[in-house]
Amino acid sequence: xxxxxxxxxxxxxYTPTDxxxxxxxADRASYDRELVxxxxxxxxxxxxxxVRDGAPVVLPTLYGxxxxxxxxxxxxxxxxxxxxGKADPGLPVCLTVTHxxxxxxxxxxxxxxxxxxxxxxxxxxYDVTDPDEKRTALDALVDHVVPGRAADSRxxxxxxxxxxxxxRLDLNEVSAKLxxxxxxxxxxxxxxxxWAGVVPLRKGYDVPVADAGLAPxxxxxxxxxxx
Amino acid sequence: xxxxxxxxxxxxxYTPTDxxxxxxxADRASYDRELVxxxxxxxxxxxxxxVRDGAPVVLPTLYGxxxxxxxxxxxxxxxxxxxxGKADPGLPVCLTVTHxxxxxxxxxxxxxxxxxxxxxxxxxxYDVTDPDEKRTALDALVDHVVPGRAADSRxxxxxxxxxxxxxRLDLNEVSAKLxxxxxxxxxxxxxxxxWAGVVPLRKGYDVPVADAGLAPxxxxxxxxxxx
Numbered sequence: 001x002x003x004x005x006x007x008x009x010x011x012x013x014y015t016p017t018d019x020x021x022x023x024x025x026a027d028r029a030s031y032d033r034e035l036v037x038x039x040x041x042x043x044x045x046x047x048x049x050x051v052r053d054g055a056p057v058v059l060p061t062l063y064g065x066x067x068x069x070x071x072x073x074x075x076x077x078x079x080x081x082x083x084x085g086k087a088d089p090g091l092p093v094c095l096t097v098t099h100x101x102x103x104x105x106x107x108x109x110x111x112x113x114x115x116x117x118x119x120x121x122x123x124x125x126y127d128v129t130d131p132d133e134k135r136t137a138l139d140a141l142v143d144h145v146v147p148g149r150a151a152d153s154r155x156x157x158x159x160x161x162x163x164x165x166x167x168r169l170d171l172n173e174v175s176a177k178l179x180x181x182x183x184x185x186x187x188x189x190x191x192x193x194x195w196a197g198v199v200p201l202r203k204g205y206d207v208p209v210a211d212a213g214l215a216p217x218x219x220x221x222x223x224x225x226x227x
Numbered sequence: 228x229x230x231x232x233x234x235x236x237x238x239x240x241y242t243p244t245d246x247x248x249x250x251x252x253a254d255r256a257s258y259d260r261e262l263v264x265x266x267x268x269x270x271x272x273x274x275x276x277x278v279r280d281g282a283p284v285v286l287p288t289l290y291g292x293x294x295x296x297x298x299x300x301x302x303x304x305x306x307x308x309x310x311x312g313k314a315d316p317g318l319p320v321c322l323t324v325t326h327x328x329x330x331x332x333x334x335x336x337x338x339x340x341x342x343x344x345x346x347x348x349x350x351x352x353y354d355v356t357d358p359d360e361k362r363t364a365l366d367a368l369v370d371h372v373v374p375g376r377a378a379d380s381r382x383x384x385x386x387x388x389x390x391x392x393x394x395r396l397d398l399n400e401v402s403a404k405l406x407x408x409x410x411x412x413x414x415x416x417x418x419x420x421x422w423a424g425v426v427p428l429r430k431g432y433d434v435p436v437a438d439a440g441l442a443p444x445x446x447x448x449x450x451x452x453x454x
Contacts, residue, residue, distance in 0.1 A: 019279070023309075024302045045327055045341070047274035049283035052246070056276035056283050060325040060345050075251045082250075098287040100272055103432070105451075109369050109380045110387040114272070118287050142336050146426075153336045153421050160337040183438045190440050194380050195448050197441065199373075200433040205330070211410045211423040221422050224332075 010068075019122055020175035030176040039119045039176055040065050040097055044144040048072060049094040050080050050125075063095065064140030068171040070095060070121065071128070071137035073164055080125075081165035090124025095169055103199040104182070107189040115179050115198070122173040128166040137166045148223035237295075246349055247402035257403040266346045266403055267292050267324055271371040275299060276321040277307050277352075290322065291367030295398040297322060297348065298355070298364035300391055307352075308392035317351025322396055330426040331409070334416040342406050342425070349400040355393040364393045375450030 013031040014020070022029050030036075046063045049056055059080065064071045072095070074081045084091040102115040128134050138161075139150040156164065183196045205227050208220055240258040241247070249256050257263075273290045276283055286307065291298045299322070301308045311318040329342040355361050365388075366377040383391065410423045432454050435447055 019282075019284070023306050024304045045325065045343075047276075047285050047287075047323055047325070049274075049276040049285035049321070051278050051281070051283050054278070055246075055319040055349065056278050056285075056321040057246070057349075058274050058276035058283075058285050058321040058323040058347065060274075060323060060343065062341070077251045079250050092282040094276070094283040094285040096274055096285040096287060098272065098274070103372055105373065105376065105380075105435075107381055108383070108387075109365060109377060110383050110391070112369050112372065112376070112380070114289070114372070116272075116287065120285065122282065122284075138336060142339050145330055145339065145341070146332065149332065149339070150336060153332075153339070154334055154416055154419055156335070156337050160335075164337070182436075185438075185440075189381055191442075192381055193442070193445070195437070195441065195445050195451070197435050197437040199435045199451065199454070202429055202431045202433050204429045206427040206429050208332075209409075209425045209427070211412075211425075213412075213417050214423055215418075215420075218420070218422050224422070224426065227426070 014171070014174045016175070017173050020120070020173055022177065028177050028179055030178065031174070032176070036119050036171070036174055036176050037065070039099065039117045040070070042099060043097045046072070046095050046097045048080060049096070050083065050091055052079065052083070062141055062145065064137060064144040066136060066140045070169045070171065071140055071166055072169070073138060073141055073166045076163055076165045078165070081167060084125045084167045085127045085165065090126045093123065093125045093169060095121045100201055102201060105196055105199065106183045107185045107192040107194045107196045111183065111185055113179060115181070117176065117178040119174065119176050121169055121171060123169050125167040125169045128168050131161070134161065134166050137168070138164065146223060146227065152221060241398070241401040243402065244400050247347070247400055249404065255404050255406055257405065258401070259403070263346050263398070263401055263403050264292070266326065266344050267297070269326060270324045273299070273322050273324045275307060276323070277310065277318055279306065279310070289368055289372065291364060291371040293363060293367045297396045297398065298367055298393055299396070300365060300368055300393045303390055303392045305392070308394060311352045311394045312354045312392065317353045320350065320352045320396060322348045327428055329428060332423055332426065333410045334412045334419040334421045334423045338410065338412055340406060342408070344403065344405040346401065346403050348396055348398060350396055352394040352396045355395050358388070361388065361393050364395070365391065373450060373454065379448060
């Protein structure tokens with residue numbers, strides 16, 4: 001991409017580093033900022049990795065994006081958030097988001113694969129202490145799950161804010177990796193009788209089920225039917 | 228559960244350890260072996276964490292289960308697999324599998340949540356060098372994605388086997404964590420006008436798309452229509 005095509009002050013791509021360049025399938029890697037944002041914005045569950053007593057820990061958790069910052073929240077008592085609060089200058093984490101798009105069934109077992117899009121973010125996570133940033137982050141977390149929902153819910157009160165820890169991870173050391181397309185079999189396998197092809201994953205949501213205590217006639221909001 | 232109800236020689240539950248007991252929401256944790264197996268068997272993509280140069284790395288990858296062993300495979304050139312081959316007595320990893328089942332929209336932002344089921348496995352990963360175990364693992368990896376597929380594909384040849392590394396992680400230090408059910412709002416929020424309820428995720432697959440090179444009339448196998 002041409003730097004001159006930019007409208008914002010940010011480069012169109014993240015700068016690759018030793019740990020964001022894969023040792024294999026480098027052709028599947030991308031550092032394109034828009035692509036990274038798109039993959040991040042399509043999801044809301046990430047897998048957050050950190051090191052505890054020298055060993056890796058990987059936990060699923062919700063996340064939100066605000067510009068070049070990712071936010072993760074949790075109870076002030078949860079391990080990674082407590083560890084971040086104590087870490088100076090930040091807790092080294094790895095945050096990974098993955099979308100599975102299709103199964104690839106090749107004629108050979110070896111060429112079986114999946115189509116996927118993932119983003120891996122490395123960097124230090126910081127405890128968010130500024131109340132305004134914390135509120136912005138919490139809104140982003142809710143809106144990441146259902147866009148438009150944050151404004152249609154009762155905001156966190158003081159007690160809830162105090163019980164919630166938020167950590168921030170800046171988008172600096174970032175890469176996307178993706179596989180698209182169809183089956184890649186060896187030429188000598190093409191005549192084999194095994195079925196081969198692509199099985200796309202079905203995505204989306206089923207009909208919302210209203211809470212039993214909801215006042216009769218409460219309409220399903222537009223942002224939900226838009227899902 | 229009663230130990231006397233068992234038919235196998237294995238305990239019905241994994242033994243909790245310091246790192247498999249969560250610091251919060253302990254009521255959502257489970258060590259039940261059947262539940263853990265069921266969550267693992269419903270998936271095929273895990274997030275594998277390991278430590279490189281003191282920092283965590285989390286990568287999405289396929290996995291398969293054979294009894295109390297999980298297998299992950301990849302190119303012999305890929306980082307975690309190369310690191311496992313060199314690690315003695317094994318590379319400390321954390322393997323996490325997560326299924327998202329529903330969005331929980333509460334009246335308060337604070338009580339927004341998701342229904343999920345996850346399994347976290349800690350332990351050393353070992354390089355699989357025995358050819359028979361390697362073949363069994365590779366079949367399990369293919370069958371985890373599409374049950375029955377391994378037998379209906381061309382098995383790996385010598386060259387492919389040599390290019391593929393397989394690592395093993397035993398199911399010893401294991402926990403499941405899950406949230407089920409509906410909205411948990413504060414009593415004083417129940418009269419708020421915000422819609423509240425559960426939005427179930429749609430799961431499954433769309434119609435398989437046959438490879439362009441497939442011989443006309445090749446039927447879609449039963450194990451695919453069963454998906």
